[in-house]
Amino acid sequence: MKINRNFDNLVPNYLFAEIAKKTSAYATAHPEQKLIRLGIGDVTLPLPxxxxxxxxxxxxxxxxxxxxxxxxxxxxxxxxxxxxxxxxxxxxxxxxxxxxxxxxxxxxxxxxxxxxxxxxxxxxxxxxxxxxxxxxxxxxxxxxxxxxxxxxxxxxxxxxxxxxxxxxxxxxxxxxxxxxxxxxxxxxxxxxxxxxxxxxxxxxxxxxxxxxxxxxxxxxxxxxxxxxxxxxxxxxxxxxxxxxxxxxxxxxxxxxxxxxxxxxxxxxxxxxxxxxxxxxxxxxxxxxxEEGQKEFKANIEYYKENARIISAALDELGIFYTGGKNSPYIWLECPKGMGSWEFFDYLLENAQVVGTPGEGFGSQGKGYFRLTSFGDRENTVEAVERIKKLLG
CATH class of the missing domain: 3.40.640.10 (Type I PLP-dependent aspartate aminotransferase-like (Major domain))
Structure with a gap:
């Protein structure tokens, strides 16, 4: 028998495994620190x-x-x-x-x-x-x-x-x-x-x-x-x-x-x-x-407000980004010429905020970073304040 050898051409996707590994190692070494995850691609509000x-x-x-x-x-x-x-x-x-x-x-x-x-x-x-x-x-x-x-x-x-x-x-x-x-x-x-x-x-x-x-x-x-x-x-x-x-x-x-x-x-x-x-x-x-649409639109508005909060901070810091409007994702250029993983480490170690390195999404993602608005409001606001203090 033969295996589909096209699978040999897949690049092992270590992105989220590496994020989890780095985040876990930091949490273990610094149990007193509160980590905030703005890289999450999953929703957090309950079903309508x-x-x-x-x-x-x-x-x-x-x-x-x-x-x-x-x-x-x-x-x-x-x-x-x-x-x-x-x-x-x-x-x-x-x-x-x-x-x-x-x-x-x-x-x-x-x-x-x-x-x-x-x-x-x-x-x-x-x-x-x-x-x-x-x-x-x-x-x-x-x-x-x-x-x-x-x-x-x-x-x-x-x-x-x-x-x-x-x-x-x-x-x-x-x-x-x-x-x-x-x-x-x-x-x-x-x-x-x-x-x-x-x-x-x-x-x-x-x-x-x-x-x-x-x-x-x-x-x-x-x-x-x-x-x-x-x-x-x-x-x-x-x-x-x-x-x-x-x-x-x-x-x-x-x-x-x-x-x-x-x-x-x-x-x-x-x-x-x-x-x-x-x-x-x-x-x-x-x-x-009709009722279901009212309920899910309320949840979406909650996430969109989180996105506006993140976007406003990037505007204040003068950082280029796309998204933040029409989308739960904010795609930003890493500041100070940092690479994607370099910025991941910098943000984790100095602000205890976790995001997603852009190069995990393709070669054009090098030097970019994804934040998401799917967290809760309190943590989003706190994360933004930490980022502003670090990069301001």
Missing amino acids: RTAVQAMKVGAGELSHKETFKGYPEYEGYDFVREAVAKYYAGFGVKIEADEVFISDGAKSDTGNIGDIFGADNTVTVPDPVYPVYVDANIMAGRRIVYAPGTRENRFLPMPDESIHADIIYLCSPNNPTGAAYSADQLKAWVDYAIKNDAVILYDAAYEAFIEDDCPRSIFAIDGARECAIEFCSLSKTAGFTGVRCGYTVIPKELVRDGHNIHALWYRRQATKFNGVSYPVQRAAAAVFS
Whole structure:
């Protein structure tokens, strides 16, 4: 037997293991110090009450023969898919309920979508980048071309007309940089994809954080239905990181190489995925109810206020950054010319604040650093004061 040797080409991801190791060693050596973690990518506020109640009702239904549910539909129950379509309509984007596939999260689908594409496709990903986009395609043996995000383009790379791409990964608002594409910028990507007969894989996991006129969906852009697939998640929208639920939207008219992409994805899911549990889907549908939206938007506003607090401090210190608006992430240039890991150590040892070195997200992340707004307010304020005192 043979192993898939493409795995040999993966760079071992020591980023978070190294962060944990360094943080643990410091905590052990300095037990009297209070560490504040601003590198956390997980939410900290509880689930919306409406979602929890719906989950309880759904679980209760499973205890009665009359309302018991077995295997769920591969693409999700109609009541959730209809709720997602109605949610999109609420910000002016029309999709059909039967174009929605309910899943256990955007990470799974952005990695698994490659199953329906050939290994000889060229893939374009931004750099810095969410690691799953890269690793999933390395595992499949595809050629990867990086679109560099830099200070000059404010970490919003644009198409390079001299390069042909078949598959394009975009994330807006972006993880890790927090930068969000404008409608004009996304239109340029859509036009490029159509010209190259490519497919855009659009990760909208942070769309609920958008507060200005940046598009919340690729399908707000004319032509996107001809070339795009959209992924989203309730992890950051409604705190479902420990519950797991997301959705993927594939227009029924999307065709490549003589094959209907919607039909191919259904075939893949029916083969390899048994669906999301009934109680979780009940909770997901409740998130999109009027009351559920009020509750999750309150949580998001809490995180956005944390981001504003961090951003205001960086403005005061004169440090360049992206994000902090439309996003829970703040991507800053390391001060005093420090490298990413150098700044990590400096911040840990002198302010007892933990963040994420940017080079863990790609070569363009060298000299940059990610902070997040997912902590609680008291710790965020204290961390900011420590950073201002250290760098001011």
